[in-house]
Amino acid sequence: MGKPKVAFYWCAGCGGCEEAVVDLAENILDVVEAVDIVFWPVALDFKKEDVENMEEGEIDVSFINGAVRLSEQEEMAKLLRAKSKLVIAFGSCSHLGGIPGLGNLWNKDTIFQRAYHEVPSLEKDNGVHPETKIKVKEGTLELPEFYHTVRTLNQVIETDYYLPGCPPTPKLLLNAVQAILKGELPPKGSVLAPDKALCDECGRNETKPEKLLLQDIKRPHEIHIDPEKCLLAQGVICMGPATRSGCEALCVNGNMPCTGCFGPTSRVLDQGAKALSAIASIIDYNEEEDIEQIMDKIVDPVGLFYRYSLPASMLKRRNLANTTKSS
Amino acid sequence: MYEPKIVAIFCNWCTYTAADLAGTARMEYAPNARIIRVMCSGRIDPQFVLNAFQKGADGVLLGGCHPGDCHYQEGNYKALRRYHLLQRLLEQMGIEKERLRIEWISASEGDKVKKVIDEMTEEIRRLGPLEIAETPAEQKPAVAAS
Ligand code: SF4
Ligand code: SF4
Ligand code: FES
Numbered sequence: 001m002g003k004p005k006v007a008f009y010w011c012a013g014c015g016g017c018e019e020a021v022v023d024l025a026e027n028i029l030d031v032v033e034a035v036d037i038v039f040w041p042v043a044l045d046f047k048k049e050d051v052e053n054m055e056e057g058e059i060d061v062s063f064i065n066g067a068v069r070l071s072e073q074e075e076m077a078k079l080l081r082a083k084s085k086l087v088i089a090f091g092s093c094s095h096l097g098g099i100p101g102l103g104n105l106w107n108k109d110t111i112f113q114r115a116y117h118e119v120p121s122l123e124k125d126n127g128v129h130p131e132t133k134i135k136v137k138e139g140t141l142e143l144p145e146f147y148h149t150v151r152t153l154n155q156v157i158e159t160d161y162y163l164p165g166c167p168p169t170p171k172l173l174l175n176a177v178q179a180i181l182k183g184e185l186p187p188k189g190s191v192l193a194p195d196k197a198l199c200d201e202c203g204r205n206e207t208k209p210e211k212l213l214l215q216d217i218k219r220p221h222e223i224h225i226d227p228e229k230c231l232l233a234q235g236v237i238c239m240g241p242a243t244r245s246g247c248e249a250l251c252v253n254g255n256m257p258c259t260g261c262f263g264p265t266s267r268v269l270d271q272g273a274k275a276l277s278a279i280a281s282i283i284d285y286n287e288e289e290d291i292e293q294i295m296d297k298i299v300d301p302v303g304l305f306y307r308y309s310l311p312a313s314m315l316k317r318r319n320l321a322n323t324t325k326s327s
Numbered sequence: 328m329y330e331p332k333i334v335a336i337f338c339n340w341c342t343y344t345a346a347d348l349a350g351t352a353r354m355e356y357a358p359n360a361r362i363i364r365v366m367c368s369g370r371i372d373p374q375f376v377l378n379a380f381q382k383g384a385d386g387v388l389l390g391g392c393h394p395g396d397c398h399y400q401e402g403n404y405k406a407l408r409r410y411h412l413l414q415r416l417l418e419q420m421g422i423e424k425e426r427l428r429i430e431w432i433s434a435s436e437g438d439k440v441k442k443v444i445d446e447m448t449e450e451i452r453r454l455g456p457l458e459i460a461e462t463p464a465e466q467k468p469a470v471a472a473s
Binding site: 283286314 | 372373374376377378380381394401404405407408409411412413415416419420421422423457458459
């Protein structure tokens with residue numbers, strides 16, 4: 001067998017996942033050596049036609065990062081699916097919807113209203129917004145359609161594996177590439193990271209009290225965070241208990257709480273509900289008034305508990321019927 | 328007339344027994360609630376509530392022992408805290424607060440079961456059906472993330 005053919009593609013994401021590939025640093029040379037990159041728009045000059053001209057299943061592995069927000073992304077994901085033996089969702093956006101997925105608190109109309117009409121602009125033409133077709137004297141120009149709802153990759157195409165993280169760490173990517181090269185991949189549908197909660201690999205877990213109770217909730221900028229002690233025990237909401245491990249507690253090591261980018265473990269269906277449940281359970285008040293008071297400190301529950309996973313959650317998006325009401 | 332679907336999750340020791348009592352006493356109340364029994368309201372995972380909405384419930388009713396009466400000491404306080412946090416989440420998700428309700432109903436309060444279910448059915452009838460965004464069939468994940 002020749003070198004495996006690999007493709008990379010970028011949907012609704014920030015570009016950080018492309019950066020993560022480059023972050024392989026000198027290891028990237030081994031990877032480039034071992035595989036044949038046949039499509040990677042951000043780095044190499046291949047066109048959509050090149051992919052269209054391939055046989056079905058000709059690509060061995062496609063890594064697709066980003067969520068699906070536009071019709072063009074849906075089209076490319078479907079094209080790559082048809083041409084690939086394996087499709088791997090790369091990073092939180094593709095895996096769970098990611099940060100762009102928080103757009104599901106609005107819809108196309110409310111987003112366009114905000115972005116093109118309400119925000120101050122230096123352009124005197126503020127108020128024009130993108131159309132899918134426009135006639136100019138040279139002909140008709142087209143833009144992809146902007147959907148109401150952001151979707152995860154597996155809500156659009158069959159997805160074989162998931163590399164979690166915002167972005168996935170070089171180590172996980174390298175492990176995945178090695179597993180592919182050796183043909184040692186786990187069962188299809190697996191997330192390519194350990195199936196344990198982050199607390200399990202967090203160095204501060206030992207300092208977490210047996211019976212943890214919160215009398216107050218602090219946001220990171222409100223206190224001096226003790227760099228040794230469990231963040232939850234300091235009243236800072238840490239998603240560690242409801243998040244899959246594999247990042248080696250990167251954020252906690254940087255003295256910031258985990259925000260949940262690796263998604264849930266396999267036993268959890270809805271990461272946000274799980275985290276919400278964990279936090280509510282350890283609040284040290286029983287009277288409604290006190291409960292309300294401490295919960296007032298959670299100013300944005302969706303942004304806190306579903307920062308990376310709203311499209312993959314049970315509710316998926318804000319109730320469309322109520323998107324125009326105050327939010 | 329539109330008939331709301333309500334999923335009621337009741338604690339075995341109190342609210343469920345009260346619903347049983349309402350039944351044996353032949354009280355008549357709205358047939359809109361499907362009752363699920365759990366051992367304690369503290370067993371109600373917020374995932375159950377969201378799952379009920381996702382699967383088509385128009386309302387979810389949680390029932391537990393009165394404060395201080397939980398057979399496992401603290402379960403109903405846990406349920407209460409989860410309920411308050413869930414309400415805040417549901418508001419952001421555009422789901423009206425009347426669609427989730429929590430009540431303390433002891434084993435002898437069959438009439439309260441009747442009253443609460445009747446009331447909630449009417450309230451939700453007024454709101455109309457809850458429409459949760461469906462992922463169209465072709466968008467369903469073929470392989471679930473494990
Ligand atoms: S809650 Fe956060 S800081 Fe505490 S042990 Fe878990 S991951 Fe570490
Ligand atoms: S600590 Fe949490 S947010 Fe940070 S990289 Fe790890 S999983 Fe992601
Ligand atoms: S036993 Fe009834 S609420 Fe706990």
